[in-house]
Each structure stands twice: as structure tokens, then as C-alpha cells.
Amino acid sequence: MAPRLIDTRSARRLFLQRQGLCESPYRKIGHEDLLALIDRLGFVQVDSIQTVERAHHMILFARNQTYRHRQLSRLVEKDATLFENWTHDASLIPSRYFPYWRRRFAQRSEQLRARWGKNRRGNFEEELEAVLGHIEDNGPAMARDLGGEETKRPKGSNGWWDWHPSKTALEYLWHSGRLAVSARSGFQKVYDLTERVIPEPHRSESPSEAEIIDWACRSALERLGLATSGEIAAFWDLVTPEEAKAWCRAQNGKDLEEVLVADTKGGRPRAAYCSAAADPLRDLPEPPKRLRVLSPFDPLIRDRKRCERLFGFHYRIEVFVPAAKRRYGYYVFPLLEGDRLIGRIDMKHERESATLRVKGLWLEPKVKLSRARQDRLEAELERQRRFTGAEQVAFDDGYLRSAR
Numbered sequence: 027m028a029p030r031l032i033d034t035r036s037a038r039r040l041f042l043q044r045q046g047l048c049e050s051p052y053r054k055i056g057h058e059d060l061l062a063l064i065d066r067l068g069f070v071q072v073d074s075i076q077t078v079e080r081a082h083h084m085i086l087f088a089r090n091q092t093y094r095h096r097q098l099s100r101l102v103e104k105d106a107t108l109f110e111n112w113t114h115d116a117s118l119i120p121s122r123y124f125p126y127w128r129r130r131f132a133q134r135s136e137q138l139r140a141r142w143g144k145n146r147r148g149n150f151e152e153e154l155e156a157v158l159g160h161i162e163d164n165g166p167a168m169a170r171d172l173g174g175e176e177t178k179r180p181k182g183s184n185g186w187w188d189w190h191p192s193k194t195a196l197e198y199l200w201h202s203g204r205l206a207v208s209a210r211s212g213f214q215k216v217y218d219l220t221e222r223v224i225p226e227p228h229r230s231e232s233p234s235e236a237e238i239i240d241w242a243c244r245s246a247l248e249r250l251g252l253a254t255s256g257e258i259a260a261f262w263d264l265v266t267p268e269e270a271k272a273w274c275r276a277q278n279g280k281d282l283e284e285v286l287v288a289d290t291k292g293g294r295p296r297a298a299y300c301s302a303a304a305d306p307l308r309d310l311p312e313p314p315k316r317l318r319v320l321s322p323f324d325p326l327i328r329d330r331k332r333c334e335r336l337f338g339f340h341y342r343i344e345v346f347v348p349a350a351k352r353r354y355g356y357y358v359f360p361l362l363e364g365d366r367l368i369g370r371i372d373m374k375h376e377r378e379s380a381t382l383r384v385k386g387l388w389l390e391p392k393v394k395l396s397r398a399r400q401d402r403l404e405a406e407l408e409r410q411r412r413f414t415g416a417e418q419v420a421f422d423d424g425y426l427r428s429a430r
Contacts, residue, residue: 034290038336038365039310040251046089048311055090068249069117071323077357078375084321103209110207114263125231129238131203157195166218169193243273252298290338317402320360339367368393380417388427
């Protein structure tokens with residue numbers, strides 16, 4: 027029997043629903059609700075750039091406009107229901123998933139130990155023990171407390187191996203699971219012993235390799251709705267593409283159904299998997315009509331190729347592109363309206379003048395700035411203004427640009 031064909035509109039709506047973008051953004055969100063939302067997303071990527079607001083805050087605000095910054099800090103620093111570690115990048119993850127990161131800790135420990143020998147001189151074990159001993163005796167510490175300021179990597183550097191030895195040791199111990207991030211101060215990590223950060227029940231669990239692979243694949247597919255084995259592997263970055271492919275083959279016809287997903291630009295349909303337990307496409311809600319600003323690191327668009335297939339929207343962040351070669355701007359935000367990505371906006375919170383400034387707006391081909399859409403844009407900018415604490419919104423002359 028041939029796999030059924032899923033149209034792109036249904037695939038988009040399923041993904042939006044799984045990503046918490048089909049529910050009312052007005053409902054008051056409490057601490058438990060926020061934790062449930064992050065659990066539903068899987069993780070929230072952390073990023074330091076604050077052109078408007080930091081990525082993790084924008085991701086959550088896009089889904090619920092009652093969200094406030096202090097709520098996230100409480101989940102990490104007081105409740106310990108979130109921990110910070112690595113997926114495809116630094117992320118906040120529900121603490122109940124900590125046991126599944128043991129595999130990553132073991133792998134990273136081995137990889138980084140080998141790299142230390144190639145890139146560093148000095149006694150590896152002595153540096154680690156000195157840092158661990160300092161934190162054990164003196165409590166949580168930042169890199170600057172040990173003489174290793176957290177700074178940006180110099181151009182052409184060898185990554186974090188060019189940092190101060192104590193900073194490098196802190197990062198190694200974090201990546202290998204012996205230290206955990208207990209808080210952020212001015213966006214610098216505050217490190218502490220893992221046993222003083224992660225609740226004991228989560229530290230005592232030790233799932234097997236097979237259990238980790240099954241959890242990582244099953245939970246990734248649950249959050250993606252429809253996905254290829256490669257997309258499943260990339261979601262948490264805990265399993266290899268080969269392991270995800272083997273898992274999909276073993277589950278196909280049992281827990282999984284193989285389907286074909288249409289390409290929004292008319293390309294060849296792509297084979298993918300979805301849950302066979304219940305039809306995930308049944309009774310999909312319609313997303314709110316409102317217009318929303320998305321962070322460049324929003325999970326809806328994190329997989330750029332998948333985003334282009336489902337939404338017909340090509341996006342890349344141009345932070346590292348020389349100014350003269352940028353198509354749009356340094357840090358341009360995608361615009362979501364209903365179930366479509368309709369354009370991008372270049373804006374900045376100018377803190378000295380307390381102004382949210384719109385420097386450029388590019389709408390996708392065939393998308394017009396009607397009066398109703400202009401109203402939706404201004405309403406969203408007003409929400410962003412209040413969220414960031416700006417006092418006014420200002421538009422540069424000629425801000426409306428032609429699509430490129």
C-alpha cells in the first residue's frame with residue numbers, strides 16, 4: 027500500500043500545533059504552565075544577542091504574551107526544574123530529561139579530553155581538580171572568579187581552547203556533566219557542582235543505551251509531528267543519523283506510519299514518519315490570525331531546510347555576514363501570520379532612547395501591506411515595546427523594502 031500524501035498546509039499546521047503556536051497567546055501563564063510549555067517544545071535555545079530581547083525570552087513570548095522574564099529565572103535558579111546544557115546549541119531543558127544526557131556527557135568527555143591534548147599544554151587533571159576543588163570549597167563560581175573572563179572567541183581562534191585554562195576547564199566540566207549551570211549573571215554562566223544543582227531523583231536514573239535512543243527518537247517525533255529520520259536525529263542531537271534511521275525502520279508499521287510530505291514549492295514529496303497510534307492530522311486547530319515576531323532561533327525555523335520545505339520561506343541569520351554582503355540586516359526577525367511566514371523585519375531596541383526602532387520590513391512575494399496587516403503589525407510591535415520596556419516605536423523613513 028502506497029504511503030499517503032500529506033499536503034504542506036496540513037504539515038505546517040501540525041508543526042505549529044506541536045510547537046505551541048495554535049493556542050491562545052492571551053491566556054495567563056503561571057510557572058507550572060511555563061514549564062509545561064517548555065516541556066512541549068523540548069528545549070529553549072539560549073543566546074546572548076539582545077538586539078531586541080534575548081532569544082529564549084522571545085521564543086516564549088511569541089507563544090504567550092503574558093510571559094515575563096523572571097518566570098524563566100525561577101524555573102532554573104529556584105525550582106531547578108530546568109537545566110542548561112547542549113542540544114544543537116546551548117539550551118534550557120526540563121530537568122527530568124537529565125538522565126538521557128549521560129550519553130552526551132560520556133561522549134563529550136572523551137572527545138574533549140582528546141582535543142585538550144592537541145591544543146593545550148600543562149597538566150589536564152590538575153587543572154580540572156583545582157577548579158572542582160575551588161567550587162566545592164567556595165560555592166558557585168563564574169569564569170572571572172577563577173581568572174578566566176568569559177569573552178568572545180577572537181577571530182581565527184581555536185575555539186574555547188584559546189580561553190584562560192580555568193575557563194576552559196569550567197567548560198569541559200560542564201560539557202562532561204561534572205558541573206552544571208546554576209544561574210546566569212549578566213549572561214555569564216554561574217557554575218556549581220552537578221549534585222548541588224540537579225535534583226537527586228534525576229541524577230540517580232541511568233537509562234540504557236537502547237532506552238536513550240528510543241526516548242530521543244520518540245520524543246523528537248512527538249514534537250515535530252512529521253519528520254525524516256535525519257530530522258529526528260538532529261532534534262536533540264543525542265543520537266546519530268544511523269541510529270535514528272535504524273529506530274524508524276524497526277518501528278515502521280508498528281508505532282510509526284511512513285508518509286509522503288508535499289513540498290510547498292512543488293518539488294518532489296519527501297518521505298517522512300508520523301505516529302501510527304492516532305492520526306495526528308485529525309482536528310488540527312487553526313492558528314491565531316495575529317502577526318508574531320519570531321526569534322531567529324525559534325524552534326519553528328531552527329531547521330532552515332525544513333522551514334523552506336514547509337513554509338516556502340528561505341531564512342538565514344546574517345550576524346556573521348560582512349555588512350556589505352547582507353541581503354537584509356545584522357539580526358532580522360521572521361514574521362509569522364496565521365500559518366504562513368510572510369516576511370522579515372529589521373528592528374532594534376535602542377536602550378539609550380528607550381525606542382523600538384524599525385529599520386526595515388520585507389514582505390514575501392505576493393504579500394501586501396494591507397490596512398488590516400498594517401494594524402496587525404503595529405499591534406505586535408506595541409506588544410514587543412511593552413515586553414522590552416521601550417517607551418516608543420519609531421519607523422525609519424523608507425522602512426518598507428522590496429522583497430529580494
